[in-house]
Amino acid sequence: MGPLIPGGYIPLEWDSIIAIFIGIAFGFVLEASGFSSSRKLAGVFYGYDFAVLKVFFTAAAVSVIGIYYMDYLGYLDISKLYVHPTYLWGAIIGGIIMGAGFVTGGFCPGTSLCAVAIGKLDAWIYVFGIMVGVFIFSELFNLFEPIYDGYNFGNITLIDSFGWNPYWVIFIFTIIAVLAFGIADLVRKKIKSVFY
Template identity: 80%
Template sequence: MGPLIPNGVIPYEWNSIIAIIIGIAFGFVLEASGFSSSRKLAGVFYGYDFAVLKVFFTAALVALIGILYMDYLGYIDMSKLYVHPTYLWGAIIGGAVMGIGFVAGGFCPGTSLCAVAIGKIDAIIYVIGIMIGVFIFSELYILFQPIYEGYFEGNITLMDSLGVNRYWFVFIFTIIAIIAFIVSDIIRKKQKKIFY
């Protein structure tokens, strides 16, 4: 983890404490937004609540525009940012497993911990399941390693893999977000007519 505050302003040792404070604030915002509710989270898959889709689409877009703007102004150098390596098979299989778990349990790993913090029994069982899965994966890593490290693509971004100029990518991503918001509102209104 890089320094959260420029060196010299606050001692480096405070980074962990600041990270914990940010984590608590993030958990509070998740809970206040209702994201500790499995019904709200699973609603995106059943067509009656698209808050998760809108929040995460908006967060991704704001972060993307913010990073590009800061790079444009010279405050950060995007070429120095860490990009997690892409292992295609691991991403596809892991995404499928998490997606199935999300639909079945109604939580993603982050929101499940938020729900555990307020004592939700279903979230506690969900997190125990995550821990069991992590334990099995770590113990059988030798068996899973060829799949986990299969089709290494390097440290690439979505912009790199699509071969699109980053500013065009932001424009296209924004259009996709707007279309997703409009379509989700249409679906939600149709669902309301069916159930009410």
């Protein structure tokens, strides 16, 4: 995981304890935001609640702007950041499974655990399904391994692959986020006027 605060001010052994408290705070924020509700989470797919879309777009935009700004100021070397390798078929199939589970169950893995913590029965069933899926995948891993490890494109990013200027990509992404917020509000109002 690496030191949360570099420079030796906090011993490395404390990282896991600090991470637990960060996790608890994150769970509290999820619950306080209503993200333990499957109706709120599934609302983005049905057009009546776009809070999830707005939160994820905002988180992505703030993160990428912050990272590149810190790199620009010299506080961070972006070339040293870890980029998870891209396994094409694993990502496509995993995305389809995750998306189908999200639409049908109304949770993602993280929000389902948040809902379990407050005792929601549908979340318990959802997490049980996740555990069954993990068990099947681990028991049949030899069968799935060619797909799991196949088409490894390495540690690539869109910016590196296409040779794009990262600052223009961030600017365009931010414009897309703002447009998505506006379109989401228009769709929500339209759906609300039809059904309510």
